[in-house]
Amino acid sequence: MIFNLIKFEKTICGTFTGTFIICRGRPIHSNNSYINSGVGIGYNISQSIFKSGIFSSYYYQYRSDHGPFRMQLGFYPEGGYIVHGGGTDDIGTYVITGVYSPRTLRMGLEKRYQVGTGDLNENLGHTVIIHVQWNHENQQFEGKYYLRTRKHRDENKFIIRREGGENYHQYPI
Template identity: 65%
Template sequence: MKRYIIPCQKGRPLRSSRSYVNGRIAWEYDISNSIFIPATFASYYYQYGMNHGPFNMKLGFYPEAGYIVHGGGNDDVGTYIITGIYSPRTLRMSLKKHYQTGTGNPQENLGHKVKIQVEWNHYNQQFEGKYYVRTRLHKDENIFIIRYEGTAY
């Protein structure tokens, strides 16, 4: 009997960014122009048995550059730059949050990257999904929410 070893995926998404963003049936109606607008959003996440947030996160959406997302913000870990991709067809985003070393909480901010995969929830009017983090100290994944708070720029 052969045994197959599956590597530990904790803290790592099962699908690549492109596969996640494009791997869903398209929405029947195009509502992307009202969702993917440059603005300040509120982000929330769940870690260590508690909710964290809201934290301001500025996001810009660039369809002319291949549906790129770019922005940044601050949270209880530190200051970060955020980059990624999105799909107006599936209403999904795959983001990478890169913390700037020396900002925020020195115990938590290792200058690391956090992967985020979210999709639009029409009923809750927010993006919902997961964050994934793998550092030398720990591996984790849990709930991540991005909500439009009405501040366009």
């Protein structure tokens, strides 16, 4: 399967001195700030979007597409709109925690890899920050991942799709 992903440019982050520096691999907003900063939609589809189950994830790194990888996500509105789940990808086994907003249809996630699983050269037991927003036209969450370890500083495209949805493979990556 060939994916048509667009590489994102570097993010510009501010410092306390008022000057701007390149902060590759670090999001501008915290997860809570990200999910609340989007524009609300005029209709409520969040119950069909934020439904616990199996999802597929895709990402772009090292000039290559990666995925699909199966992940389990659970959504807990009674717990303050918390997301919890996990899975395994080509880096290793991970746990995902985060927050979501039914108003903006955004998720801010932290993907923590378990040391000693998967690719021992790539899996440093690190955390990847993921910011995604629902794209109604493509029927998927689209956004970016942010990675900062002692070996890598990177950010690029990240997609999450519900598995088993009607014709979900028809939408482009």
